[in-house]
Amino acid sequence: MSTPPTGCPYTGSCELYPRFSLKGALKIWQQRYCSHETQHQRCARYQLATSNEPVPATLLPNGEHIPTT
Amino acid sequence: MFSGHWPWWFGGPVFAIVVVAFWLIERRLFGVVGQYVQVLEPAQGAAELDKASPQALEEALRRATLAEFGAEAVAEMEAAEASEKERAPEPRRREPVPRAASLLFLAMLPVGGAIGALVTGQLALRGTLGAVHERVVASGPMELVVLAVGGVLVGVGTRMAGGCTSGHGLSGCSRLQPSSLIATASFFGTGIVVSFLLHALVKP
Numbered sequence: 001m002s003t004p005p006t007g008c009p010y011t012g013s014c015e016l017y018p019r020f021s022l023k024g025a026l027k028i029w030q031q032r033y034c035s036h037e038t039q040h041q042r043c044a045r046y047q048l049a050t051s052n053e054p055v056p057a058t059l060l061p062n063g064e065h066i067p068t069t
Numbered sequence: 070m071f072s073g074h075w076p077w078w079f080g081g082p083v084f085a086i087v088v089v090a091f092w093l094i095e096r097r098l099f100g101v102v103g104q105y106v107q108v109l110e111p112a113q114g115a116a117e118l119d120k121a122s123p124q125a126l127e128e129a130l131r132r133a134t135l136a137e138f139g140a141e142a143v144a145e146m147e148a149a150e151a152s153e154k155e156r157a158p159e160p161r162r163r164e165p166v167p168r169a170a171s172l173l174f175l176a177m178l179p180v181g182g183a184i185g186a187l188v189t190g191q192l193a194l195r196g197t198l199g200a201v202h203e204r205v206v207a208s209g210p211m212e213l214v215v216l217a218v219g220g221v222l223v224g225v226g227t228r229m230a231g232g233c234t235s236g237h238g239l240s241g242c243s244r245l246q247p248s249s250l251i252a253t254a255s256f257f258g259t260g261i262v263v264s265f266l267l268h269a270l271v272k273p
Contacts, residue, residue, distance in 0.1 A: 015118060019118075019126075019130065020130075022127065023127065023130075023131070024146055024147045024149070024150030024151070025131060025134055025143045025146050025147050026130055026131070026134055027146060027150065028134060028138050028142060028143060028146045029134065029137075031146070032138070057118045058118060060133055060137075062137050064133060064136075064137075066118070066126070066129045066130060066133060067129050
């Protein structure tokens, strides 16, 4: 798993970041959030992580949750 | 087979075989701390995602992606990836190591240690590191407390350093990684200095 040179500092521990690499369509999350120089700060996961709060595994960068059931 | 410690000319090549075999079979760098991380870190949240089947998860992610970015942007992304794949085939993807495999690896560490001690005739259960340790550091229940605290500090330190003697010392140094060379020099250097100090303390 590679860490973007700029962008989110939490990609190494993020549960979703590697899953966004699985399919081309999903990489758009990395492009629009994780690897983006400024937009990564809009990520709901980033905001929780920077507040030292637990980050739910299913939380998407846009604040929605992935339905797992 | 051997008496006392295993000789360097035997232990060294065995370590080398393990590290190279790990890379050839797993395509991963060998490191004990990494196995602990594999076992402990997913417990923080991955289990929630793992409840869903990979196909269901992928489908749910795809639906969320379409809802967030729209069909046009997603189609553009897919087309860009398809053309990139045509130019350069995707390298083999590293799947996460199953947690059971990491658990098995960690469970086998004391087994390997026991076998090593058995063949050198040193297998014994002890609650102390020996007379010198008792004399210089602590003895009785306090020695156990010191060992427990020491173990926790080793765990915290190796996690902060991103590796231990195996990850930095074997895998990192063999790849001439500057961070591993510095980490290995630091912990072995400190170990050498401390051992000289202890020898000076216990000299009659």
